[in-house]
Amino acid sequence: MDTLSRTGCRLFLVLVFAFANANAEGPDRTYVAKVETFFESVGNGEEQEAIRELPANSPYAEEMSAELENVAFQLSNLGRTLGEYRNHELLIHDVVAERFAYMMFFVAYDRQPLKMEFQFYRPDEDWVFLNYSFSGDLENELVEVAKFKLMNFIP
Numbered sequence: 001m002d003t004l005s006r007t008g009c010r011l012f013l014v015l016v017f018a019f020a021n022a023n024a025e026g027p028d029r030t031y032v033a034k035v036e037t038f039f040e041s042v043g044n045g046e047e048q049e050a051i052r053e054l055p056a057n058s059p060y061a062e063e064m065s066a067e068l069e070n071v072a073f074q075l076s077n078l079g080r081t082l083g084e085y086r087n088h089e090l091l092i093h094d095v096v097a098e099r100f101a102y103m104m105f106f107v108a109y110d111r112q113p114l115k116m117e118f119q120f121y122r123p124d125e126d127w128v129f130l131n132y133s134f135s136g137d138l139e140n141e142l143v144e145v146a147k148f149k150l151m152n153f154i155p
Contacts, residue, residue: 028127029101031101038054038118045079051069052068054068054132055129056129057129058128059128060128071134074134081111082109082111084110085108088107088108088116091104091145099123100121101119102117102118102119103117112136
């Protein structure tokens with residue numbers, strides 16, 4: 001095979017892999033930006049605003065408001081018990097049937113880490129907020145994530 005043919009073959013393979021990776025990302029991921037905005041607000045000490053913004057485009061935002069206000073209150077009090085928010089790291093991000101998105105984060109505070117989970121649903125073209133939770137019971141979860149990574153050789 002001459003040099004030009006090999007170069008063309010390599011270019012073809014690069015394009016095939018790039019296209020496959022683009023498709024693996026799936027449709028619109030606007031919910032990822034929403035989660036990053038959430039963490040920016042938490043980092044600025046605006047926990048209640050962070051929670052209120054999650055369901056902003058959901059048709060069920062009004063129905064969720066009482067529950068989210070309770071969560072916002074709990075989240076805003078974390079600073080008193082856990083100290084200052086430091087950072088976050090994505091542990092799991094999975095999309096099922098291009099309609100349901102789940103994200104789990106390791107969130108570092110001064111005193112201890114938390115697990116935060118976000119769920120979004122795409123009933124039509126737009127992603128809408130479905131659920132949010134946080135928990136201090138992170139040790140068992142992290143052990144399970146580590147085992148999963150080891151079993152599946154995920155770096």
